[in-house]
Amino acid sequence: MGRPAVPLDTIWPNGSDPKTLVCVRAQCSVANLFNTVFGEPDLTEQLHKQRGDTELVETPWYPTKDALPPQLYTWQVTDPPNKPSATLRHRKVRFESPPTALAAKPFQNEESQVVTELYPDTLYVVEAVSSTSAPYGDKFNVYFRYIFRADSGPSSSALHLLFHVEWLPAMNRMMRPVVGKAVDGEQGIGEMGRGNVIAKHKATWHGASPHPLLAGSHQPPAPPFPSRQHPTTVNDPHFAIRWR
Numbered sequence: 001m002g003r004p005a006v007p008l009d010t011i012w013p014n015g016s017d018p019k020t021l022v023c024v025r026a027q028c029s030v031a032n033l034f035n036t037v038f039g040e041p042d043l044t045e046q047l048h049k050q051r052g053d054t055e056l057v058e059t060p061w062y063p064t065k066d067a068l069p070p071q072l073y074t075w076q077v078t079d080p081p082n083k084p085s086a087t088l089r090h091r092k093v094r095f096e097s098p099p100t101a102l103a104a105k106p107f108q109n110e111e112s113q114v115v116t117e118l119y120p121d122t123l124y125v126v127e128a129v130s131s132t133s134a135p136y137g138d139k140f141n142v143y144f145r146y147i148f149r150a151d152s153g154p155s156s157s158a159l160h161l162l163f164h165v166e167w168l169p170a171m172n173r174m175m176r177p178v179v180g181k182a183v184d185g186e187q188g189i190g191e192m193g194r195g196n197v198i199a200k201h202k203a204t205w206h207g208a209s210p211h212p213l214l215a216g217s218h219q220p221p222a223p224p225f226p227s228r229q230h231p232t233t234v235n236d237p238h239f240a241i242r243w244r
Helices: 030-038 041-051 173-182 185-201
Strands: 019-026 054-058 090-097 107-119 123-132 140-150 157-167
Touching (some): 030 157
Antiparallel strands (some): 019 157, 054 090, 123 140
16 A cells, blocks of 8 residues: 555635535445546547547646646647656546537537545545636536545445536526536546446436436435544435545
């Protein structure tokens, strides 16, 4: 077992209200599950192909955020691919999405990812913020938090993916439900990701969560947001995360 990495500051906005998007147990080690999602290109490529996305480009993982390309949507990759580690914890991903109800033409998407916590063979946390060139894309931010946790036994682990949309002040309140339905594509990522993880690791699904932005949808109660203090237990109706 390697040494824990120094925790990095969260990128989540204050006062966020995270919702569960994916909640799954896998029959593999937590290191294997983490590597499947963020260390191997196969899963990401499958997800975007199923959604009809094109032009998928990923930077390597870098030691600092400053090493990432500063521009949006147009950067290119020259360095070879690698895997996240205790020292390589920042990367960008971009792709082009097909037209939607709100976007008559294909549009660009970009996600900045950071490994905020890394305790080898025990806990891995990745946070991400997504940007888009779609209509109204400059008026909201989409955040994700992937929690990979060792479960009971050496060959069992859990993934809990949280999701939050931050509406910026410039966003018209009347347009939020309309734009929210367009953002519903993220639910598709969660559903397809679940299927691929299950197929590879004989995983078990623990409760589906409807998209948090759909009017009238019912949300299962989300677990307490993890903190730096690592509480002993987290009471979650879908699965238990045991914090050490």
